[in-house]
Amino acid sequence: MTFFSRIFWHYSLFYVIFSSVVTDSTATDIRIDFSNVDSPCMRGLNCFHGKCHTEIANSKNRCVCEAVWQGPFCNIKIPNLDQPPTDLPKVVEEPSIFDIAKIKSSDGEENKLYKREDSVKSSNTGKPLNSCSKNYKLRPLSDRQCFPNFVCQYGECRKKRIENYIHLECVCDLGVYGLFCQHRCCLDCGNNGICAIGNGETEPFCKCREGFVGWRCNIQKNLTEHNTRTESLLRRMSSHIQSNSSMSNERQELHTTEIDYFT
Known part of the structure; x- marks a missing residue:
């Protein structure tokens, strides 16, 4: 089950559905459904090719699109009917939103920091981010904030518009857990365990693999x-x-x- 199995929150004129799964790289999954809403634009969720306009008569918001663009977010290009038809581009699967890395921990117990090898660069910053590194710095607020009062503390917010709803994710940096990437887990558990945080807990511990025990699984x-x-x-x-x-x-x-x- 998820940390919050289902929470419905009515925010202005739309619903937000929360669900979260705690993994090595935690993601808070939020879906904003605009299928029955006439005001798709709001602060933090702007129109692609247009501007958000508030109608004086009913105080509703809507996207006013630029030329050759249409759709609730001005994200659908109007085809040029004067041109001959062309083959549609092939749909390819998008790369994973998570940074992939091979993690190697030290053999000693004094070093509490993970080491990262052959890291794939972050798609937003171009740099691999390891929250357990001495050189780790928080991402800019613009990368961490999905919208006001919803901020990914040690991670980044990913927004993706899909048809009539917006998909938001809190993607945590390496060594971070929690619904909003708020818990850092940097214990060095050697080669026989991983750093983890239990449900309802804030202090990290070493979760040992089968056959090993001890504070550091040694x-x-x-x-x-x-x-x-x-x-x-x-x-x-x-x-x-x-x-x-x-x-x-x-x-x-x-x-x-x-x-x-x-x-």
């Missing part, structure tokens, strides 16, 4: 169990030896007493 579980069994066996052997030694001493004392008695 203790092998089966080795720990083996050591525990060995210690238990040694304690039993020691107790048995002490018991046998005690019985032997008692027999020796009895034998000595008998000798003294008959002498």
Whole structure:
């Protein structure tokens, strides 16, 4: 289930639907549906090729498009009917909005920062962003703000207009979790775990892979169990030896007493 399974929020003349899934790169997914709304433009969600105009009669907003453009966001180009028909361009799948990186953590416990190798550059800034780096800086507010009072703290807001609705996403930088990318998770968990934040928690912890335990996932579980069994066996052997030694001493004392008695 998602962190917020479904929240309907009525904002002005449209509905916003929230849903979020916590992964290595968290995204807050917001859909603004304008299918039954006559005022698609608002602050932060401007028209593509036109201007937002407020009608005095009914105080409704609408996009006034430039020439050769139409649609609720002035994003549909009017075809030139004087030109001969041409083949439609092939639709290709868009690249992932998430930065892809190979993450390598240090073997020691003192280094609390992740290292990033062969990073794909961020599509907005052109630079790979690692929130756990010493040189990390917040993105500009213009990159993080979807609209007023909705800001991605350690990430960026992605807007995408699809037909009659707008798709918004909070895409978190590396090492960040939370609905609005508000939690940084920079513990060095070695090669046997990942830094994580539990539901309802704010403090990070190391989530160990199967077979490992410990604060930094540096203790092998089966080795720990083996050591525990060995210690238990040694304690039993020691107790048995002490018991046998005690019985032997008692027999020796009895034998000595008998000798003294008959002498």
